[in-house]
Amino acid sequence: MAGLKLQAVSKSWDGKTQVIQPLTLDVADGEFIVMVGPSGCGKSTLLRMVAGLERVTSGDIWIDRKRVTEMEPKDRGIAMVFQNYALYPHMSVEENMAWGLKIRGMGKGLIAERVQEAARILELDGLLKRRPRELSGGQRQRVAMGRAIVRDPAVFLFDEPLSNLDAKLRVQMRLELQQLHRRLKTTSLYVTHDQVEAMTLAQRVMVMNKGVAEQIGTPV
Template sequence: MATVSMRGVRKSYGGALEVIQGIDMEIADGEFIVIVGPSGCGKSTLLRMVAGLEKITGGEIAIDSRVVNNLEPKDRDIAMVFQNYALYPHMSVYENMSYGLRIRGMSKTEIDERVKRAAGILEIGQYLDRKPRQLSGGQRQRVAMGRAIVREPKAFLFDEPLSNLDAKLRVQMRVEIKKLQRQLGVTSIYVTHDQVEAMTMADRLIVMNKGVAEQIGTPIEVYAAPSTLFVAGFIGSPAMNFLETRVSSDGRLAIDGAALSPKTGLDPGRAVTVGIRPEHLATGGGLDVQVELVELLGADTLVHGRLSDGKSLVVRLPGNQVPTAGDRLPVQAYDGAWHLFDTETGKRLGTA
């Protein structure tokens, strides 16, 4: 168990293209950190740099205050779970789990003890003699976890470990991984593109975009106060509504021709993008929505519509409210639900 520090970590291939543009992060002992972002944002690269599978171009990474920049993966005392599990196809489950321990020259009895213990925790005891191809996707996933656990490493690294599973299993494994991590208390870094996984599993999460950490914080902080337009749009489902507008003369925001927001304290005339989450809109109010499409989810109803100036808007209503396409639906936003961003820089200005 250990802390992990990243200080100004950079990565570039052949000089020009910088895929990681300076990440600073202190991970506390036992913390579960999720790195989330769209594909190509550099999240996997960052994880692989921690693992030692990619060279670090700039800055440093330290595990337990020991700088590991030039250490081989095996000397970093980390374990990794891969997206495709990377189980050795010709070895049994037992051999897969014990391979790393055998290389380290651990005694047979100790290996046996560790493998059995891990197999017990993961409930894969009856599969130890099987080959990976004889296992289901979920079981393989457990073996990959088992291989990491037996090592008793300072940190677990997960590279999209659930993306090869079907939706139902994904939810189940998500809960199990989180429980397991709590139980073992091992510092973990988990990469995913799935924001639901990120929100539900993380103690803190890093939202990455184009090689930059857009925001680092607890899931609630990221949800409640997204620091950039990108984060606001990426976290939350359905995605936040964005409306570009200007601050009117009384300090409110003009939307759809009327100044509707609470007072913002911003300079009149300033270009601002307003973000309102669909779940923070309710019926009855000054915004007039022309309903175009209604999605019934049972518990909720998603209404896709347009304002009179043509901007589209999604509203999430309780499942018992079902407008029909073509209706006019008056909606309003809760106070405090207005996220304000600078249109030019995308930076957060506050809420109103």
């Protein structure tokens, strides 16, 4: 397991418009933190900075006690789950889950082992040969999570992963995410605009507004 530390991290566009005010956050090993706030408050931008998809204007990011501020995304030990699943439509479930490991040069035997284990955890065993178009929204999101799990990351990053699901399925997937975190105990940073989702999933909630972390604490 690994911790995550943001040290006075900020982001501005064109050097003038500040979208993230200097923010410091310590996420303990295995902790599940949810960032909640309205659209445009900066929470997804902050997540993308942790992932290395956005440059940090000032401050530092540490993962597993290593400074990763200027590191490439592939070298940070993170795995990200998006709201639109980001699956390759021409690939099977198995191929989608294996792709990231394949391009990193991992051996076929180890890839197969990791994919089978993730499929078992997420109950995707019988779906490995299907294409994304043959799956429900919930199943597609499980595949996206499986693709993240096989990488055995230090930190999971979730960018509104349930927002495209209907209300009933969101409730089910929240339960599955809770069970998954209890099982894997991987440090997680999760973004949502849904307060119920935040209160259900989080060990701590960070409330963001206009680029400022207004409050951080445990759910009531």
